[in-house]
Amino acid sequence: MNIFSKLAITAGMSLLLAAGVAQAQSKTFNIWWFELPDTPQSKAWTKALDELKAKHPDVTVNFELKTFEQLQKAGSLILNSDQAPDVLEYNKGNATAGLVASQGLLTPLDDQFKSRGWDKILNDNSMQLSKYDANGTYGSGPIIGIPAYAEFVSVFYNIDMFQANGVKVPTTLDEFEAALDTFKQKGITPLSLGTVDSNGQHLLYTLALTQADDTWVNNYQGLKAPLDTKPFLFAAKKIVDWVGKGYISKDSTGLKGTGGADNLFSSGKAPMFISGTWNNGNFAGSIKNFKWSQFLFPTPKYTVGSTGNLFVVPKGSKNKDLAYEFIDLVLGKENQNEQANLGGVAIAADPAAIKDELGKRNVELFSNISGKGGLGLYPDWPVPGYYELLIQATTGLVTGSTTPEQFIERVKKPYDDAQAAQ
Numbered sequence: 001m002n003i004f005s006k007l008a009i010t011a012g013m014s015l016l017l018a019a020g021v022a023q024a025q026s027k028t029f030n031i032w033w034f035e036l037p038d039t040p041q042s043k044a045w046t047k048a049l050d051e052l053k054a055k056h057p058d059v060t061v062n063f064e065l066k067t068f069e070q071l072q073k074a075g076s077l078i079l080n081s082d083q084a085p086d087v088l089e090y091n092k093g094n095a096t097a098g099l100v101a102s103q104g105l106l107t108p109l110d111d112q113f114k115s116r117g118w119d120k121i122l123n124d125n126s127m128q129l130s131k132y133d134a135n136g137t138y139g140s141g142p143i144i145g146i147p148a149y150a151e152f153v154s155v156f157y158n159i160d161m162f163q164a165n166g167v168k169v170p171t172t173l174d175e176f177e178a179a180l181d182t183f184k185q186k187g188i189t190p191l192s193l194g195t196v197d198s199n200g201q202h203l204l205y206t207l208a209l210t211q212a213d214d215t216w217v218n219n220y221q222g223l224k225a226p227l228d229t230k231p232f233l234f235a236a237k238k239i240v241d242w243v244g245k246g247y248i249s250k251d252s253t254g255l256k257g258t259g260g261a262d263n264l265f266s267s268g269k270a271p272m273f274i275s276g277t278w279n280n281g282n283f284a285g286s287i288k289n290f291k292w293s294q295f296l297f298p299t300p301k302y303t304v305g306s307t308g309n310l311f312v313v314p315k316g317s318k319n320k321d322l323a324y325e326f327i328d329l330v331l332g333k334e335n336q337n338e339q340a341n342l343g344g345v346a347i348a349a350d351p352a353a354i355k356d357e358l359g360k361r362n363v364e365l366f367s368n369i370s371g372k373g374g375l376g377l378y379p380d381w382p383v384p385g386y387y388e389l390l391i392q393a394t395t396g397l398v399t400g401s402t403t404p405e406q407f408i409e410r411v412k413k414p415y416d417d418a419q420a421a422q
Helices: 003-025 040-055 068-079 094-102 110-115 159-164 173-185 198-209 214-222 230-244 250-254 257-266 277-286 320-331 333-341 357-371 386-399 404-420
Strands: 028-033 060-065 087-090 138-143 150-158 272-276 292-295 305-307 310-312
Touching: 028 040, 028 320, 040 060, 040 277, 040 320, 040 333, 068 087, 068 094, 087 094, 087 320, 094 138, 094 310, 110 138, 138 214, 150 159, 150 277, 150 357, 198 230, 198 257, 198 272, 198 386, 230 386, 230 404, 250 386, 257 272, 257 277, 272 277, 277 357, 292 357, 310 320, 320 333, 333 357, 386 404
Parallel strands: 028 060, 028 087
Antiparallel strands: 087 310, 150 272, 150 292, 150 305
């Protein structure tokens, strides 16, 4: 081989090496979630993302904060395009994660679940909403997402207002309504509500769960029978009754739960707000002028809640190994303990390591719910499009434009159609 050939080979190898370095330096990892920056989840996940960056200095990490509504409305379109990220938070349930899973838009994670030891961290109950069959129904089929936290709906209450007005934490529905009436008699609208987003339908479903048993919840969430409307009719009548008595303001129809009704509670104007643990970070940081806490709405067994939203890996993810590594980090004991000590409902924290009062309370309340098998899930999950329908129908109950009977007519047909198509 002459010197020119050697030079040519050397030059070619140098170009290939340079191209490889350039390719490594230009590698981009895209990640989305919709937890607000002040939430325990977002703070803990940001820390995990910083760890990922430190381990891979050659990778450009692009994080984008999305909204729940963005992915609720356009998730299928996004995941079926070249704009999909490498990993993202996605709402669990048949109508959301189940729908895109049935369309083949997500990467099955069964192999990773075992090889990476996630099966040692998450038990069967935690994974209930991670598996979807070919029809997009939860409970069986491949694993398409991994939860890293839990959540539930409770009653946030102003301790100072309760004490000043002689109100005790209610343990029955009758006691809860008596508390509402006591505040109203003092000229205080007792319940802060927003119907523009999920807040109104969570109240509706909470009231329905006061009339629900195991069979009803399993049938409803699993699309196992035509809709038994009795619990929803009870709930719809209660909401109309509470609006009529002034326990809920008609102005609720112009408010979101997040960025509206929550502010009425945190500013001390309303003594109660029925919503989820995603408010914990906001309230812990913003409420300075009164003492507050939470209690579970008095139902026989079930509470609105579940394991948290899922980290899913789109089928078109270009950096799946980095996606799996990020999930490793958020499931790690250190990050789980961090989330709990920020006030979050960590799914795999060490109870002995939780020093934060809010974190302890939420882990205890969640253990109370899950220990009796009382996770009632969410009302919009069984049917695609139910989220928007329930918002509209619940808003109609508050404005008075929809009667409870008309409400039932609106929700029954799409449910029964979806159930019949199973």
